Amino acid sequence: MNQDLSDGLFAPRPPADDGQGGEQAASEASRPMTRRERRDAEEHQGHRRPGRKRHPLRSALIILIALALVGGAGYAALGGLSGMLPKIGFGSEAPADYEGPGSGAVDVVVREGQTATDIGQTLVKADVIASAQSFVNAANADPKAASAIQPGSYELREKMRAADAFAWLANKDNRTAAGVTVREGLWNSEIFALLAEQTDTPLADYKKAVSAGIGLPKEARGNAEGWLFPSTYQFEEDASAAAQLKVMVKRMVSELEKAGVPRDQWERTLTIASIIEGESGSSDRDKVARVILNRLDGGNSETNGRLEMDSTVHFIYQERGKAGTTDEQRSSSSPYNTYKVKGLPPGPINSPGAAAIEAAENPASGDWLYFVTVNPDTGETKFATTFAQHQKNQKQFQTWCSENKDRC
Secondary structure (H helix, E strand, O other): OOOOOHHHOOOOOOOOOOOOOHHHHHHHHHHHOHHHHHHOOOOOOOOOOOOOOHHHHHHHHHHHHHHHHHHHHHHHHHHHHHOOOOOOOOOOOOOOOOOOEEEEEEEEEOOOOOOOOHHHHHHOOOOOOOOHHHHHHHHHHHHHHHHHHEEEEEEEEEEOOOOHHHHOOHHHHHHEEOOEEEEOOOHHHHHHHHHHHHOOOOOHHHHHHHHOOOOHHHHOOOOOOOOOOOHHHHHHHOOHHHHHHHHHEEEHHHHHHHHHOOOHHHHHHHHHHHHHHHOOOOOOOOOOHHHHHHHOOOOOOOOOOOOOOHOOOOOOOHHOOOOOOOOHHHHOOOOOOOOOOOOOOOOOOOOHHHHHHHHHHHHOOOOOEEEEEEOOOOOOEEEEEHHHHHHHHHHHHHHHHHHHHHOO
């Protein structure tokens, strides 16, 4: 049908013959058509209203324009926020770095407990490198070498490449001063003598410092034994005895926290760790820890709660160099004599290292009650669950002693 669109949209519908007479039809024909009626009329006549038909290209164009407007608004919003958002490194510039190889000579001190960032900042202050971040990046690229950097004094050049400075520090042979190394398992008396000799500090100053206060936690009850962490330290040239010991105590507290030891267990853990340090080789620490805990069990009828450890007896007499103990020594009335006194001694018997602390906190699984180092030269240690088994192992130790009488 070729009817004009205007007719289809606006002309009144012809009256319908519904069988109810012409009057009703005329009345309906005289009133205006509703929108729905007009739409029905268009569909009936095969027409569509203008503006409703949209070409696919036109629709696509409208969508693109809308996206562009939204995207533009978003870009503007991000542009306004860019000054407040952190830079996340999309194409970020590399940290400042010198071309190297550098010149002159600069003395730098790496101190105990410093991180890569700390060392990097020290190098920047000395104008050895251009930025701490460039040093941190070099350390992150080679974690094994980073862990090899030791406290001490080093001579470097000014304006070095960060990677070159890092490689230089990672080689311990480049230390000009190695600092003071306190090994694991030493008694405080030995530590004081070592520090006095290495730092030219009067020996008497260390005992005075402990009495005056060196930052011991309340758990130590004023006793510094066991609270001086063994490591390599680079103290200030004029550091007093108190300053040196404070650094060591602070490091021990840090190690206990790092190992996850609850504070109310610090003293107990250090005591157990010190016995482990005095009794075992590196491969048996966790097993020795288990023996200690098994023997402390009050329900154990074989040991009745006694540790019977030679290391605690050696602590009483402050003597080194002999394997085993004598009958006379084991008869001591000291509370540290674990052959006579049940349970743990009153406190640590030496300064344990991180590995011994870890073993005390995480002992091996087993039901051993006895152990003996059958060959002190190699550290070979044998463990037993019964006294009969232990006696067989002791015979091997006695054989070693018969061949090394000056050491037993």
